[in-house]
Amino acid sequence: MKKYQVTIHFTMGDGFNELVPPHRTYINFLINKEVVEQYIVSMETQRVWITLNAENREEVVKILERSPMFKFWDYELDEIFLWDGQHYRLPAVQPN
Structure with a gap:
């Protein structure tokens, strides 16, 4: 399974x-199925960032097309090579 970053510009x-x-029901379904890992929306810039898991680019496009809001989107799709962050690290040890 590969990871993809989708950047969506919407009007x-x-x-x-x-x-x-x-649309939120659909995104919640994808989050619960562990297809979507992150879903971020900026109303200021009318942009959305979605990090998701899929076998290939074609599967990502099919997932996006199922959204009721797809007709409002112009999107960019990138395969992720490296994924790292605070949530993917072991917790810091805090002695008593």
């Missing part, structure tokens, strides 16, 4: 707000 058009609840 809020007619019907956008009505699609937020079903």
Whole structure:
């Protein structure tokens, strides 16, 4: 399984707000299935970042296309080579 970073630029058009609840249901489903690892939205820049697990790029595109909000998106897709961060490290030892 590979990891991918999707950067989405969105525009809020007619019907956008009505699609937020079903889109969130879909994202929550993907998070629960461990397909989506991170989902971040900036309303200031109208940008979304999604880190997800998939076999290949085609599978990522199929996952994205299933979102009710897909028609509002212009996206970039990158395969991740290295994934590291505080949450992937052992906790710091704190002596009593």
